[in-house]
Amino acid sequence: MSNSVGYIYILTNPSFKEYVKIGYADDVQKRLKQLNRSECIPFAFRVYATYEVDSRLSDTKIHSIIDKLNPNLRSIETFEGKERKREFYAMSPEDAYSILEAIAEINGRQDKLKKIQPTIEEQNEEDEAEEIEEEHHERWAPFKFSMCNIQPGEEIVFSNTASPYDGEVCKVLNDKQIEYKGKPWSLSALATKLSNSKWSVAGPRYFKYKGEWLNTIRERMEAESNE
Template identity: 50%
Template sequence: MSKGVIYILTNPSFPAYVKIGYASDLQRRLRELNRSEALPYAFRAYATYDVDHRLTDKALHELIDQLNPDLRAIETFNGQKRTKEFFEMAPEEAYAILDAIARISGTEDRLHLVTPTGEQIEEEREALDAREASRRPPFRFSMVGIGPGEKIAFTGDPSVTATVVDDRRVEYDGVTTSLSALARRLLGRVSQVQGPLHFTYRGERLSDRRDRMEGGAERH
């Protein structure tokens, strides 16, 4: 008997979809999915359901297709129709289906909702800010009343500070760079990040400061 889990995965890169599949080793599956540097953010487990048979996830896919065939991600590539494990639904909706199955079958103890880590919560917020930022002008220090020579602190370690050089750049460790590039360096990431999310000025996160000041300007 091959035991494993049906998983519900989310990714901040495409918040409208969830990935539902089977894995005998979920952590190994996550490592496989997250190996590509083309993904801005990593897949993370939202929930799991313990199963005894490898093909159980296919039955779940068929059930979802019966409920709403338009939820499944399907594409045609080189003339071939490819059906994906992605479904256009909120993770809460996918979880509700597993929860109903668990309650009907009396296997509630097999269903597990995964608590996100602090880093995952931060990435969710970062992805949301990135989507909002795409509809707003790029961040400039003058937007938030910060001039050259002022100090900003890294949220991950407030003792790490950078000096504002001009409206878009900062100096750190003798190197002049953009806010986002410095955030990537300090976070140890290769994917794009939203710099204002990772620095504070006088104890206030730059992204929050921008929201506050732009919100105040809109009210006047």
């Protein structure tokens, strides 16, 4: 890489395909090596894209931009009474790339945005992770509208400011499906389509009911039921 100040990076990992890691580094390869020293994850991180910048940035500035688009995508947890925000976002690498692409276009620096082609080894790891995911898919508890006390006939709203379909209204058909433009859809299938994502996305993270994210409602109600 050249002697510019640094790079905004998008990293992916087959271990958790539903997330991307977004941050800033003066040297992306050095940052990658630091992350991949850990033996706590099955697969290594890889660079999906980089955006060269001519001024040093803090991760906080980058994350604040994304959080304003959709604060629900950020990986946040409470550990020992303290809130911990991470560099991980529940979005496809394509969606993350589209954000950097928009920033590059606004600044007239499209030539500084680079998408990195995966190596054969990385592609093989992607395939292996996908096989593992398929084997365990049936064990996951699928989302049901009854988990949120949402009845058939009620409306939910697609929310993704990076998509031209932001604000589209859908009607709940039954416990697992919604209606959009006269056709039945699962939450994840429609979220993937409206987000124009190559990969499947978690539907409840992209829809709101009465202004509240579906996954937030589900988590809140599950927590209340366990009290």
